[in-house]
Amino acid sequence: MERILVGHEHLITDLHAVSEIGKASAGWNRLAYTEAERGAVQYFLDACQKIGLVTRVDSVGNAYARWNGANSDLPVVLCGSHLDTVRNAGPLDGTYGVFAALEAVRTLKEQHVTPYFPLEIVAFACEESSRFGVSTVGSKAVAGHLEADKVRGLMDRDGIVFDEAMRLWGYSFERIPEAVRDDLLIFIELHIEQGPTLENNGEQIGIVTGIAAPTRFQVVICGTASHSGATTMSYRRDALPAAAEFILAAEQSGRAEEGYGTVATVGVCEVFPGAMNVIPGEVRLQVDVRGIEAASKQRVVDELKKSIENICQKRKLEYRWNSLGDEAPVFMNVGLNQLVAQVCSDHQISYRFMPSGAGHDAMNMARLCPSSLIFVPSRGGISHNPAEDTDEEHLRIGVKVLCEVLKRQVLFGGI
Numbered sequence: 001m002e003r004i005l006v007g008h009e010h011l012i013t014d015l016h017a018v019s020e021i022g023k024a025s026a027g028w029n030r031l032a033y034t035e036a037e038r039g040a041v042q043y044f045l046d047a048c049q050k051i052g053l054v055t056r057v058d059s060v061g062n063a064y065a066r067w068n069g070a071n072s073d074l075p076v077v078l079c080g081s082h083l084d085t086v087r088n089a090g091p092l093d094g095t096y097g098v099f100a101a102l103e104a105v106r107t108l109k110e111q112h113v114t115p116y117f118p119l120e121i122v123a124f125a126c127e128e129s130s131r132f133g134v135s136t137v138g139s140k141a142v143a144g145h146l147e148a149d150k151v152r153g154l155m156d157r158d159g160i161v162f163d164e165a166m167r168l169w170g171y172s173f174e175r176i177p178e179a180v181r182d183d184l185l186i187f188i189e190l191h192i193e194q195g196p197t198l199e200n201n202g203e204q205i206g207i208v209t210g211i212a213a214p215t216r217f218q219v220v221i222c223g224t225a226s227h228s229g230a231t232t233m234s235y236r237r238d239a240l241p242a243a244a245e246f247i248l249a250a251e252q253s254g255r256a257e258e259g260y261g262t263v264a265t266v267g268v269c270e271v272f273p274g275a276m277n278v279i280p281g282e283v284r285l286q287v288d289v290r291g292i293e294a295a296s297k298q299r300v301v302d303e304l305k306k307s308i309e310n311i312c313q314k315r316k317l318e319y320r321w322n323s324l325g326d327e328a329p330v331f332m333n334v335g336l337n338q339l340v341a342q343v344c345s346d347h348q349i350s351y352r353f354m355p356s357g358a359g360h361d362a363m364n365m366a367r368l369c370p371s372s373l374i375f376v377p378s379r380g381g382i383s384h385n386p387a388e389d390t391d392e393e394h395l396r397i398g399v400k401v402l403c404e405v406l407k408r409q410v411l412f413g414g415i
Helices: 009-018 035-050 097-108 137-143 162-167 173-177 197-201 238-256 294-317 334-346 390-409
Strands: 054-057 063-067 076-082 119-124 183-191 205-211 213-223 263-272 284-288 318-326 351-356 371-376
Touching: 009 097, 009 119, 035 054, 035 063, 035 119, 035 183, 035 334, 054 183, 063 097, 063 213, 076 097, 076 390, 097 119, 097 183, 097 390, 119 137, 162 284, 183 351, 183 390, 197 205, 197 263, 197 351, 205 334, 205 390, 213 238, 213 294, 238 284, 238 294, 284 294, 334 351, 334 371, 351 371
Parallel strands: 076 119, 076 183, 183 371, 205 351
Antiparallel strands: 054 063, 063 119, 205 371, 213 284, 213 318, 263 284
């Protein structure tokens, strides 16, 4: 393996500095549109200004840093990721991609490269769904696919409505159209894998062929809250056992489609009123179904709709089914992927073409312009967990690949 010497201390220093923002004993918490997340965004903007990039934040909170290059009126080469996290997260998901892009630009400047096209770095807003149940908000807005009326009234655990959270920082659902872009040449996102494939196979780079997009929905099961001691079993309208049945049905439906790579997860289960001596009158579930094969994913969703109908009918309960998003699988640009593969081959960096089970901002950008998603290994395949980690050498290899891709045809006249 060629030992990579670019992407040294600036990258590691930036990652360490940002890891102090939103850090808690149980992991990192930089939920979208919170003080911690916006603090990380400000650190990014300050770091970009130090190397002479021009910064701005758009109407939904996406943060940009621009290097005009030789031809400022030409379409833009865009690279980056996001800085928000899930609850009790690890330190690298999204964050690595933003500061790897900054390190690649810093390296090009140090090498006195003048880009043919304008080059920009982006830190997308609200990539994670952990706060409001909807993901990749910033990149959806850029691509013109954010349906404001469907998400603006969503509420977080503290009762703060999405629209209100944005307004607190000066952003606005009314100004979403201002975030749309039609001036992009390509988009490249560098990210940790969040799974074990690269590490298990001893490979240094993953070149993503397609992204398994999620279908997400909330199921609210409604019964009657009553005294746990005074209400006999036959008179109960308990929402929680019904939720348990539905959760098992989700597992079963996912297993039935395992051959297609489809998965189903109930990631949130909120019980109300939530007292030990009160029969649960309402349970709110949030469900994530995703896969590369659209037909397989739809079969799971259809099966779950039948399941909740049958469960509630049998138990004399009611339910509400609220869609949170339905996205189609997206495929990356073949020409860009071949360029990444050629860079890896030229530098004796091992790689594989692979799908991504996790969603990323690249899936929205691929609908707007040719896009590529590049992975570096995750230690133990762990992500969305404080134990999330990647060897520093692999972090630097990712920067090397990104830098070389940018230096080649992309910055000197096209793909």
